[in-house]
Amino acid sequence: MKLDLHGGLLALEKGGTLREVQVAYETWGERRGNNVVYVCHALTGDSHVTGRLADGSQVEGWWENYVGPGKPIDTDRYFIVCSNILGGCMGTTGPASTDPETGRAYGVDFPEITLRDITEVQRRLLTQLGVDHAYAVVGGSLGAMNTLQWAVSHPGFVDKVICIAGTKSLSAMNLAFDVVGREMILRDPGWSGGHYHGTERRPDNGLAVARMLAHITYLSEKAMERKFGREEKTVAPATIFHTAFQVESYLHHQGSKFVDRFDANSYLYITKAMDEFDITAGIRPPHRVFEPSTADFLVVGLSSDWLFPPDESREIAEILLRAGKNVTFCEIDCEHGHDAFLMENPHLMALLSTFLEGHDSRHPEPVATVSGDAASRALAARTEAVIQTLLPAQGRIIDLGCGTGDLLHTYSEASDSDAQGIDIDVANVLECNRRQIPVFQTDLDEGLSMIPDDFYDVAVLSSTLQQVVRPHAVVREMLRVAKRGIVSFPNMAHWHNRLQLFLFGRVPVSPALAHTWYDTPNLHFLSLSDFTAFCRSEGIRVKAAHALGYGLISSILTAIGLKNIGGDVVVVEIERP
């Protein structure tokens, strides 16, 4: 489709202009209310995400695993749009397109472009399609940066942003690989100063080797090792400087396939735009760039991605959290490196599906994961009920070690307060996501540096204190991000525990401490007295302590105030002085 420029020019961020802009796009599904999902493609992608082409032919799309009927981005449910990006060579105007002023290919006379320009063209396309609001925008890699640009350039346009394996700006190493890739093309005599279009010469050698290099960075070391190892082909290598290793012939194949479908100048323009992308550049503090956005965010990092490491996704999520956005961050375990977002990954599929819809239509509800026997479960339920009564009717709550989000789920349903979860376990993040509870996946022992001081009204640490490595530091962080804290833990000094050690010389096993010494997930053991003594020494105010005992004796003991004897579990309200 030709963009309607209303007789004018498309002005670009770096000062250039374009008189004509052609956009190649495809759509899937039907428009029904607020159901537009815009998909952003990666560096060398195109508009063909999935299914048949317009001419009816079946050509494999680049995201077949994720987009289609019944798939996480469900073509039966959403109206999905994807277009080739500006500067590309798959139908949208780019350096290989004809310059209307000269009648020849632009070549290096094509103006410099940025992610903002790329996004602007996408928005104009949607406008021309009659779309003035999108339900979601989603993308991986360069597409992830594209989604962030959407949130910043058009802050009210979209409800949900899904940003997979991206970065707020490329790292020095990532820049360096791009520099070397471009250099290969620029030093290829076939590049001919960039004006090779329409001549016999092409920088095929440079482009092929740049692609070979890029392919290494898209895979993880482990994935390459498993795919190729040091396996050899039986055919003799071409020269003594070629090896028989399969990895070599694989790379050659990737390189030569690529020069048939991609234009070297597009590669130069787009990688340069990617390198110069820096979504928080010049903004202090950085998170202010996202403040106007009305979207909820899902940010996903891939564990084995070393080109856009998961920590760069985490950094995006941290900035969004500081901007006060609802943000779910998850680092997904995978072995395939950066390219993993293109492959079938059950966790990524579930995350996308549930973030978009609030439930995963292809997976049944998970079985409740509460472990332990009836007594343990009863104690856990009572603990949660006590904590619920201690939460304010309204306010900002964070649950540190939120598990599957039971507490926050009940709380959010009863109030319209903001609730954020923190958990280390992917399975828990998935379940919270299903329940529409924003959850930030991290290890509490790493600290909460992504949360500003006093960001929350209350911080909850329920049945978690005893499982962290540095409880001391975790409590300190907890009372930094919120003035009030609620802590629950199993009480080692419960009478039954005391007797087990005293009379039988055995380390206690009880409803609240339900594991034997060698398979317990608890790293620390403490009593109510230990904890209050700790608070005293730290200058933390203990506002109240609540003891929950299992069985008649315990109940009587707690009722008469012997909390450190009767309490199987204790709930302590603490406050920064």
Added chain:
Amino acid sequence: MKLDLHGGLLALEKGGTLREVQVAYETWGERRGNNVVYVCHALTGDSHVTGRLADGSQVEGWWENYVGPGKPIDTDRYFIVCSNILGGCMGTTGPASTDPETGRAYGVDFPEITLRDITEVQRRLLTQLGVDHAYAVVGGSLGAMNTLQWAVSHPGFVDKVICIAGTKSLSAMNLAFDVVGREMILRDPGWSGGHYHGTERRPDNGLAVARMLAHITYLSEKAMERKFGREEKTVAPATIFHTAFQVESYLHHQGSKFVDRFDANSYLYITKAMDEFDITAGIRPPHRVFEPSTADFLVVGLSSDWLFPPDESREIAEILLRAGKNVTFCEIDCEHGHDAFLMENPHLMALLSTFLEGHDSRHPEPVATVSGDAASRALAARTEAVIQTLLPAQGRIIDLGCGTGDLLHTYSEASDSDAQGIDIDVANVLECNRRQIPVFQTDLDEGLSMIPDDFYDVAVLSSTLQQVVRPHAVVREMLRVAKRGIVSFPNMAHWHNRLQLFLFGRVPVSPALAHTWYDTPNLHFLSLSDFTAFCRSEGIRVKAAHALGYGLISSILTAIGLKNIGGDVVVVEIERP
């Protein structure tokens, strides 16, 4: 020096021959008894390791930080030799040398070479220098592979092998980078089919870009981020496809500097030899390749090295361990990536110095690191003494969690048995190394897969069981690698602990459990009864239990057999049934 080929040809592993071999070498220090240290250089290194050149000029050597007077490889103490490798371009015969048959440069008529050929030339050089036995051979990167080849090709030639940041064979990813690097050169029209020597043309573009790429792989992501980040230069970039980022101008500088000093064909030949190096190829089981070697080994991995990841060094060490060698493995913490072995690193310096000499002349003896008060220390000393009495007069002993090696040190001095330590902490590895105790740095929770079944006579697990995450699995592994085990741990059921919990409702703190609940390194708490019950359920035979009490009451209680009441610490002898 010209190698004396005794009128014949140098036959190469792949079938080629050389009629003349020139070797460029340098030496430092004086020969005194068994003090020859041969240093192997890396891919693009040369014979100039340190100090002045023969003509008296001061040119910085590539390993100044490690070789020199008073340095870890001490020129005042050792007679050090380094030569440029075969196929190189720094004085030793290579593809740029003149072929005596044609009077022209070999170019690609130079025969294919291997690490075995490279090592053979080094050995012949030493022979011509009158050296028929070396004290040590040391190298990093390609130099590390070179040291392994020394151990295999000349198993009795050397006493100590130091292998830093190497691999037994390149990973698929490492191969892939080499493939792409070579491809850049081969596709450069200036390469001219390899016969550019003596012509106007040179593959400078290809070689420069190959070097730019290689430079990325030598640094860690973190190091690049810290060195360059996204800092920009103020000078305007050359074209719109060049960025202002400092990392770009740094890489350009590295590339153009390199073409002035290195020959593209040498790069092709040597990287190919490196790619094809596989020290255990065709040997089953792989460790048999090292069985003939009489050397002790120090294998060092660098934490941030992603080109030769530390796990590949660990793999070398594991193979050596299986071959029955004395091997110390240490993964050194560093941020600089692969290149870190060239930089000043106090841990690496201490390791080299102490592995070579048994003490670190530049550092004072470390202060004893035993923590705790007098009571704790007294208990620890008594525990160790009890364990000593339980060890056999002769045999193979492994101490799991050996700490600074106190137990093995005393044991080795009293017997001539083999002793191997395992510890997770670098500081402990350094101290064991200083005491000449071979120690393999690893996390016990990762298992002991590098040790075959029944490899040791006795395995000791002293004051460690309570600090591992999976004690269950660790005990199982322990009794796999040795039929007999000796386990010591603090006894939670000591009377004093019982009373603290029973009477005061506090989690015990005692001489054996010297930490408060929140700062204890112990992850598990157990009593003697807990442990014996565990052994029963696992089918492990408890041969004997010894209790050590602190103070009069405890001593009386243990003396009358109330071990689970009187013992602050218990020592349990277990055996696989």
